Amino acid sequence: MLLSAVLLPLAGTGCAQAQQKGDGNENVPKVYMFKEISSPNLVKIYEALGREAKGKVAVKLSTGEPGGHNFLQPALIKELVQKVDGTIVECNTAYGGGRAKTADHLKAAEDHGFTAIAPVVIMDAEGETELPLKGGKHLKKDIVGKDYLNYDFTVVLSHFKGHAMGGFGGAIKNMSIGIASSNGKRYIHSAGASTSSWGNPAQDDFLESMAEAAKAVADHCGDNILYISVANNLSVDCDCDSSPEDPKMGDIGILASLDPVALDKACTDLVRASEDHGKIHLIERIDSRHGMHTLDHAEAIGLGSQQYELVKLD
Numbered sequence: 001m002l003l004s005a006v007l008l009p010l011a012g013t014g015c016a017q018a019q020q021k022g023d024g025n026e027n028v029p030k031v032y033m034f035k036e037i038s039s040p041n042l043v044k045i046y047e048a049l050g051r052e053a054k055g056k057v058a059v060k061l062s063t064g065e066p067g068g069h070n071f072l073q074p075a076l077i078k079e080l081v082q083k084v085d086g087t088i089v090e091c092n093t094a095y096g097g098g099r100a101k102t103a104d105h106l107k108a109a110e111d112h113g114f115t116a117i118a119p120v121v122i123m124d125a126e127g128e129t130e131l132p133l134k135g136g137k138h139l140k141k142d143i144v145g146k147d148y149l150n151y152d153f154t155v156v157l158s159h160f161k162g163h164a165m166g167g168f169g170g171a172i173k174n175m176s177i178g179i180a181s182s183n184g185k186r187y188i189h190s191a192g193a194s195t196s197s198w199g200n201p202a203q204d205d206f207l208e209s210m211a212e213a214a215k216a217v218a219d220h221c222g223d224n225i226l227y228i229s230v231a232n233n234l235s236v237d238c239d240c241d242s243s244p245e246d247p248k249m250g251d252i253g254i255l256a257s258l259d260p261v262a263l264d265k266a267c268t269d270l271v272r273a274s275e276d277h278g279k280i281h282l283i284e285r286i287d288s289r290h291g292m293h294t295l296d297h298a299e300a301i302g303l304g305s306q307q308y309e310l311v312k313l314d
Contacts, residue, residue, distance in 0.1 A: 029259035031266040031308045037232050037254055039079040045256040046080055048313060051226050055152025059086035060178055062159060063109040066098035067242030070233035072159045074113035081118045084155060088120045091145040094185035097242060123147040124181035133216040135301050138192040138209045142216035143184030154221050158229040160267045162236035162282050166210060167291020169238050170267055171227040171260040172298060176213035188213050204293050211298035218303060227263050228256040236285040249278030261295055261304025
């Protein structure tokens, strides 16, 4: 397959641009993209990354809050999840709702069709464990579901969309708050102040804490992790919302990378570069929450790069 790099016109964003191939930036991370969202393309984009998911594979995605409907559909992801012989993994929520308790969480996963395509495990059902964190400004550790240690490889399969607190939810949010236990979620939300309360941290401190928790996961995995994001059903609200606002802009595509910062940056850049007038709602959500600061801090602590080469596969 012929791979072609493109330079996105992102005038006015002040953001790092995609790099052209052969311009001396061979070490710039690649972000692969299919505009067409389909099951076969999910498999193809995984294969394009060139990193095989081996051993016991955790597929981290959101099974969706009961009442919500924008989460990645089982029919779309089934082929990929089964190709890697993956187990769908989640942790219980810290905000109440229909997924705060393991039995309810598994019922939601069943009702939404996930248990029909793969095993589903709630990783903090039997407790939690800590991952070490180096270079954190707010967090001294990451607190994750105990069962996470039983997996050899992680596929971070994210639904890119808006988020009420983070501005947007993508790979970094999915691997930080998503892999954190319910206590770990409170630890991140409180910027390291508490495991029993969300606290009231400054917004940037919360965003930086998400990046730091994600780095702990990435450091734990080493090369045994990859990142795929599907930018569809682009609501301003997260899949953790039981009544999310309907999307105002059209779907963008499937993107994947070995660098979570580059992947999230590419997704936000594509929203800004879109000719869809409905993008203003998602951009407002991202910017009103200072969401891009998550990527600034993630880059600063060595999680990844905001420079990338966008490689279109269709």
